[in-house]
Amino acid sequence: MIRAPAFLSGLGRFYIGLVLVFLYLPLIIMAAMSFNASPFYQLPFEGTTEWYAALAQNDGLIAATLNSLKIAVMTTILATVLGTAASLALFRYEFRGKRVLQALLFPPIAIPWLISGTAMLIFFFGTGIGRGLHAILLGHVALALPYVIIVVSARLQTFSKDLEDAAASLGASSWQTTRKVTLPCIAPGIVAGGLFAFAVSFDQFVVSYFLATPGQTTLPVEIYAAIRKGFTPEINAVSTIIIVFSMSLMLVVSRFFRFGGDQ
Amino acid sequence: MATTGTRRQNGLAKALPLLTPAYAWLTLAIFLPLSAMVYFSLLTSMSPSEQSSSLTLANYAAFFSDPLYATLLWRSLQLGLLVTLICVVVGFPAAYVLAKIFKGRAREAIFLLVILPFWSNSLVRVFSWSMVLREGGILDTALNAVLPFEVTFDLMYSFPAVVIGLVHSYLPYMVLTCYLSLQAIDDALIEAARSLGASRFTTLRRVVAPLALPGVLAGSALIFIPVVGSFMEPRILGGRGGTLYGTVIEDQFTAVYNWPLGAALSFILLAVVLAILLVSAPVLRKAA
Amino acid sequence: MNKTTAILTGLGLLLSGTTAMAKDLHVLNWKGYGADEPFATKAFEEMTGDTVVNDFFNSEQEMLTKLRTNPGLYDVVMINAAFMQQALDEKLVQPIDTAKIANYGDLNEAQAQSKMLNVDGKTYGVPWTWGLTTVAINDKAFDTPPTSIKEMWKDDHKGRVTIRDDAVEAIQLGALATGQSINDVQDIEAVKQSLTELLPNIRTFWSSENDWNQMVASNQIDLGTYWSGSAGRAKTKFNLPVSLVVPEEGAVGWLDSFAIPQGSTNVEGAEKFINYMLSPEFYTEWDKSVGAPVSASQRAVAALPEDSFNRRVMGAPEVAERVQFQEPVTDAQREEYLKVWQGLKVGAN
Numbered sequence: 044m045i046r047a048p049a050f051l052s053g054l055g056r057f058y059i060g061l062v063l064v065f066l067y068l069p070l071i072i073m074a075a076m077s078f079n080a081s082p083f084y085q086l087p088f089e090g091t092t093e094w095y096a097a098l099a100q101n102d103g104l105i106a107a108t109l110n111s112l113k114i115a116v117m118t119t120i121l122a123t124v125l126g127t128a129a130s131l132a133l134f135r136y137e138f139r140g141k142r143v144l145q146a147l148l149f150p151p152i153a154i155p156w157l158i159s160g161t162a163m164l165i166f167f168f169g170t171g172i173g174r175g176l177h178a179i180l181l182g183h184v185a186l187a188l189p190y191v192i193i194v195v196s197a198r199l200q201t202f203s204k205d206l207e208d209a210a211a212s213l214g215a216s217s218w219q220t221t222r223k224v225t226l227p228c229i230a231p232g233i234v235a236g237g238l239f240a241f242a243v244s245f246d247q248f249v250v251s252y253f254l255a256t257p258g259q260t261t262l263p264v265e266i267y268a269a270i271r272k273g274f275t276p277e278i279n280a281v282s283t284i285i286i287v288f289s290m291s292l293m294l295v296v297s298r299f300f301r302f303g304g305d306q
Numbered sequence: 307m308a309t310t311g312t313r314r315q316n317g318l319a320k321a322l323p324l325l326t327p328a329y330a331w332l333t334l335a336i337f338l339p340l341s342a343m344v345y346f347s348l349l350t351s352m353s354p355s356e357q358s359s360s361l362t363l364a365n366y367a368a369f370f371s372d373p374l375y376a377t378l379l380w381r382s383l384q385l386g387l388l389v390t391l392i393c394v395v396v397g398f399p400a401a402y403v404l405a406k407i408f409k410g411r412a413r414e415a416i417f418l419l420v421i422l423p424f425w426s427n428s429l430v431r432v433f434s435w436s437m438v439l440r441e442g443g444i445l446d447t448a449l450n451a452v453l454p455f456e457v458t459f460d461l462m463y464s465f466p467a468v469v470i471g472l473v474h475s476y477l478p479y480m481v482l483t484c485y486l487s488l489q490a491i492d493d494a495l496i497e498a499a500r501s502l503g504a505s506r507f508t509t510l511r512r513v514v515a516p517l518a519l520p521g522v523l524a525g526s527a528l529i530f531i532p533v534v535g536s537f538m539e540p541r542i543l544g545g546r547g548g549t550l551y552g553t554v555i556e557d558q559f560t561a562v563y564n565w566p567l568g569a570a571l572s573f574i575l576l577a578v579v580l581a582i583l584l585v586s587a588p589v590l591r592k593a594a
Numbered sequence: 595m596n597k598t599t600a601i602l603t604g605l606g607l608l609l610s611g612t613t614a615m616a617k618d619l620h621v622l623n624w625k626g627y628g629a630d631e632p633f634a635t636k637a638f639e640e641m642t643g644d645t646v647v648n649d650f651f652n653s654e655q656e657m658l659t660k661l662r663t664n665p666g667l668y669d670v671v672m673i674n675a676a677f678m679q680q681a682l683d684e685k686l687v688q689p690i691d692t693a694k695i696a697n698y699g700d701l702n703e704a705q706a707q708s709k710m711l712n713v714d715g716k717t718y719g720v721p722w723t724w725g726l727t728t729v730a731i732n733d734k735a736f737d738t739p740p741t742s743i744k745e746m747w748k749d750d751h752k753g754r755v756t757i758r759d760d761a762v763e764a765i766q767l768g769a770l771a772t773g774q775s776i777n778d779v780q781d782i783e784a785v786k787q788s789l790t791e792l793l794p795n796i797r798t799f800w801s802s803e804n805d806w807n808q809m810v811a812s813n814q815i816d817l818g819t820y821w822s823g824s825a826g827r828a829k830t831k832f833n834l835p836v837s838l839v840v841p842e843e844g845a846v847g848w849l850d851s852f853a854i855p856q857g858s859t860n861v862e863g864a865e866k867f868i869n870y871m872l873s874p875e876f877y878t879e880w881d882k883s884v885g886a887p888v889s890a891s892q893r894a895v896a897a898l899p900e901d902s903f904n905r906r907v908m909g910a911p912e913v914a915e916r917v918q919f920q921e922p923v924t925d926a927q928r929e930e931y932l933k934v935w936q937g938l939k940v941g942a943n
Contacts, residue, residue, distance in 0.1 A: 055403035059416060062400045062481075066423050066474065073434035082832070083811035084437060086447050125328040132324035136317035144329065151336050153527075155535025155579065157552055158343075158572045159336065161559055165346050165569060166339035168663065185335030188328055248429045248538065253559060256664060257620070257649040263429045270433055270542055272625040272650050272802045279437075282430040293425045297418055372933070377940055440812055462814075463798035545798030549939045561655035562932070563662060 070286060077279035084276070094276040104281055107265040110176060111245060114261060118183040118244035123237040125184070126191030127229075131221065133192070134199040135207075148189040156249035159186070164253040175259040179251050183244040190243060191236035198232025238296060245289065347569035365570035375554070375571065379578065382551035386534040389472045390526045396473070397480030398522060402514075404481070405488035406496075417485065424478035432471045432539050439467050439543070463545025471543045472533055480525035487521025488514070523589070531579055551575060617644050619863040622660060622855075623672040625650040626803055626827070628723075628880050629871065638870050644863045652801055653760060661686040666857035669864040675710040675849040676920040678719050687853040689716040694865045697872035700893035710922060711851055719851030720868050723823065725887030725908075726838075726917060727763060728845035730820035730828075732810050733835035743771050743841040746817060747788075751795050756809060756818035759799030761935035762923055763846070764789060767819060770843050770918075777921040782934065789938050803827065810834050823887030826903060830885035838903075840913050847917035849890070 080089035098104060133141065151159065159182070167178045202225070210220040226233070248263035255264045262285065269278050348361035369375045404417055423431060439462040461467045491514060499509040537552030544550075555575070558568030623629045630648040638646060649668070651657040654677045661671060662684065673681055681687050692698045698706070701721055711719035729746065731739060735754070746755050757764060766776040768785030771792075779785060797815050800806045803824045809815045811834060820838070828836040852868045854861060870876055877894035880886040881904060888904045889895050898905050907913060923931070 052407045055399075055407045059400055059403050059408075059420075062396065062477075063416075063419055066420065066477070069434035069438045069474065070423065070426070070431065072437050073430070076437050081811075083808045084440075085811055125331060128324040129328035132321035136321040138318035138321055140318075144325065147329070147332065147337075150340075151332065153531060153579075153583070154336075154340075154576060155531055155552075157535035157537060157555060158576050159339070161555065161568060161572050162339035162343040163335060164559060165565060166342040169342060169346075174663075181331075181335045185332055188332060192328070242425050246425070246427050248427075252538075257660070257667065258647065263427055266427075266429055266433070267538060268650070270436075272652055272804070278433070282427070282433065286426040286430060289425050289427070290422050293422055294418070374933070374937055374940055381940075440814070546793075546796055546939070549936070554936070561653055561659055563655070563659045 073279050074283040074286070077276050077283045079276065082275050094280040097275070098277050098280045098284075101277060104262070104265055104277070107260050107262045108281070108285070110260065111262040114176065114180050114183060115241050115245040117180055118187050119237045119241045121180075121184045122187035122191045122240040123233060126188050126236060126240075127195050127226075127233055129188075130192050130195040130199060131225070133196060134202075135204075148192055151186055151189050156186075156247075160250040160253040163250065167254065174254045174256045178254040179259075179261060182250045182254055183247055184240075186247065186250065187240035187243045190239040194236040194239060195229060195232045198229045198235075202228050242289075343569045343573060346566055347573050349566040351566065365567045366574070368567060369571065369574055375551070375574075378549065378551040378554055379575065382534050382536075382575075383578070385468070385472070385536075385550065386530045389469060389476065389533045390530045392469070392473050393477050393480040393529050394522055394526065397477050397525065398484050398518070401481045401484035401488055401521075405485050405491075406493075420481050421478045423474075424482070428475050429538060431475055432542050435467065435471045435474065435543060436462060439470070462543070463547070465544065465547040467543040467545075468540050468548060471539045472536065475539070476529040476533065479528045480522075483521040483525035483528065484518060485521070487518045487524075491517045523586075527583065530582075534579060535575060617860065617863065618647050619644045619670065619860050619867055620647045620649065620668045621670045621672075621867065622649050622651060622657060622668045623670075624803075627672070627823070628876075628884075628886060629670075629672065629867075631880060631884060633879060633883070634870075634876055637876070638867060641870070642863060642866050644860065644866075646867075658684070658686065661855055665855075666859065668855045669858040669860045670867050671853050671855050672722065673719060673851055673853050674920070675708060675719060675721070675851050676922050678710050678851065678853070679922040680925075681853065682713060682718060686856055687718050688856050688858070688861075689718060690720060690854055690868075691865070692717050692720070694862075695720060695869045695872070697869050697891060697893070700872065700891040702890055702892055705849055705890045708849065710849070719853045720872070721849055721851050721890035722868075722871055723887040723889055724847060724849045725822035726840065726845040726847055727766075727819060727821055729817055729839045729841055730806075730825040731817040731837050731839055732813070732815060733837055734813060735816035739837060739839050740817070741839070741842055743767075743843045745841075746795065747771070747792055748795075751816045753795065753797050754814070754816040755792070755795040756797050756800050756806065756815050757792075758819060759801055759939075761931040762928065763819070764935050764938075765931045766846050766920070768792075770841075770846070773843065776846055776918045782930075786934060786938065790941070793938065807832055807834055807836075810836055821887070822908065823885060826881075826885030826887070828885070831883070838907075840907075840916055842916070844916045844918055845913075847919040849919065850887075851890075 075088070076084050077094055078090055078092065079086075080091040080093070133145065163178070163182050164174070166172075167174060167181070172178060172181070206224055206228070207220050210224045211217070215223065246263070247261075248267065251261045252264050252267060255261065260268075262281070266278055266282065345361075347365055348363065350362050350364065400420065404413060404420070408416055461470065495517075496509055496513060499513045500506075504512065535552050535555075537550065537556045540548035540550045540553055541556075551571070555568050555571050558564045558571065621629050628634065630650075635646045635648075638644070649660070651660055654674055657671065657673070658677065658681060661668065661681065671687070673687070678687075698720060705721040705724065708719075708721065711717060711721065729740070729743060735751075745751070746757075757767060765779060765782075765785055768789045769776045769779045771788050772781065772784045774780060774785070797809065798805075800809070800818070803821075806818065806820055806824065807828050810828065811832075817839075820836075822838055825836050825838040828834040852871060854864045858864055872889070872891045872894065874891070874894040874897035877886065877889045877891065878897050881898055881902065886904070888908045895904060895909075900906070
């Protein structure tokens, strides 16, 4: 450890404090406003829970929230399964064009979502795949796949092929080897990849926005429409709920997987 | 040689069943749509009745003949640079403090706090700024309650509001990537530099900075690319200053119904972003 | 690939299984514009058993695009009469059998027969309401209401004016300010000049009623363009200090109508809905509890109290003289307006 002078490390701590205030202040204010009576966010503050009560009656928002969850769960499952399979193939086998296949993982990440989203809209609309929840799922899985493959592949790098060879020489079939040896070893990577997939899907707005149809939308799309077309603090209420939800989810997960701690 | 060749083919045969589902999915949802967009950008009109059978470059010509689009693209690129730069300036020191000053559980907890917002909805985060920045909003009232003099703090519906909202959205990326590369630097290296008589600043400049560069660059790319194509943030926070390249593309698809023009504009954006990445590729490779 | 598609379709069906239901009535309108009032939805659903599903648009352009990209989804759409021609050209709406709409007979004759809504002897739009796009003020900023549209250009209101981000509306505002006809803009350069001078005063563009109301609530604006019904709602429903002004230079008049989109699966429900929207019961409740523009149904307007804004002010002859009603804008004009407006907005920063 470097011994920084006390004042420097104090300054550092103060600075981190400022950054945290910047990151959290607006979220706290937004949450506070979900308990304020004025529909135009006027002060002074008058406490109320009427917006939460109104939210419970808002079928459109509730349906959109359920859609978001459904799609995020399905994306997680599909992207994790397909992505892990592809990672295993890329790890185990040598073949011509492997580098090209690896390079092909970057466009979905590197292309601005605005472009992927509009491209999907054009293609799905033109080919009859259409828009709606199935199209959103199609898009989300594609966006999440590269993250899963990259995260799982990174984990595979720490895994020795010798283990697989040893299992094979003891007479295990390829599938047995995978199930009994490889998968348990890379499980943390698979779970991390799945989490990425969930977050990518649950947070995704742009692609969903272009692929949603009236009645078949996700929560972010519905919130955007509400912000642009006139809204009430109901939106603050639902936003507060999903922020608390996704942050708690991550907190729970971090209990099992240590992020950023000393390695 | 021959054996390698057969093993390679053999490898492909074994790999295919595992690879096909994932890549078929990517093809269907990413690569075919991108190709369709190129084709679409060459069409004359949306409605089949007015469709001429020949393809046209008119939509690309529109970009070059009307300075409006170039101005907007330039403005979006500037916004991308500005936001990226601010994220580096704010995020790098934060990552440094996190990686080199904090340790143990405290580090883990604070690191988690910094990246937690990244897991919450970006739209919601942008929206939350509209509560903070408006005149007569909460920041205003709070400041005036504390300060002896009257201040009006009114940034809502302005270019700075867009910048603040975007920095807030993307700062965790920069902290994350910088932190990962800073953490990988062996402290002994820094101590060695110091013991050889290098000043704190020289150590930072000559030892830490070059080693942390890949993280800074990765973070920059992760921020710059989406910011250039942003349209939701400027719409919500930008007001009069919120017309950008991204919002014009959005309009073509959701309102004006000129998908061919929208496709051409999207494709030009893609080309510009790729060109920027290619130009900076040598720097990236050197850093890596 | 085929397998993938099959799986996808399966998943899609699974996902969408919950949404389809018989006897839904999909209505496309502005948000907060009568048709989505909870009291109206409730009354209509009790009356007919249909379930009203509202969807909203943010501009006439978006409305048209929603019709284009969702064929067969909507049953009723609210169309500004000036945009009917475009909807017709693209075959987005179908003829309406007015005999099925009992309250059709109460309509103002001239509006019902409007050439914008009737083509080749067929009726495509049923007039619903009319009103003005004019100036509304924040009462806190004025001792006496201004009489000229030029008030918006004054330095006193620097950064405290709002207009809607809509090319056609902006150009028509410029036309009024430069003394031109809104439907026949001869001197577009003068309009450009006038709007360029206005832009420094603009706080932001509004895109929904809610934007406008929030800005008044937090005292961010002095005045701006607004719709007559919306100003009424701001006052009645939200108790905001908002008053409508009909300046001496004139105001833009519009006629909103209901149409039935091509491919509607519930035409019968649509006819009932339109009929209900024209009824005095709906209209008086709407105006009293929320705030409404003027109904196209004479019987409905007559049912309002005599001193109501929609009878006293909107019915006054001097107002009628100042109104210039919107006529259809051609594609070429619209494109030109859009270009001018985008150029102005970008140049302004």
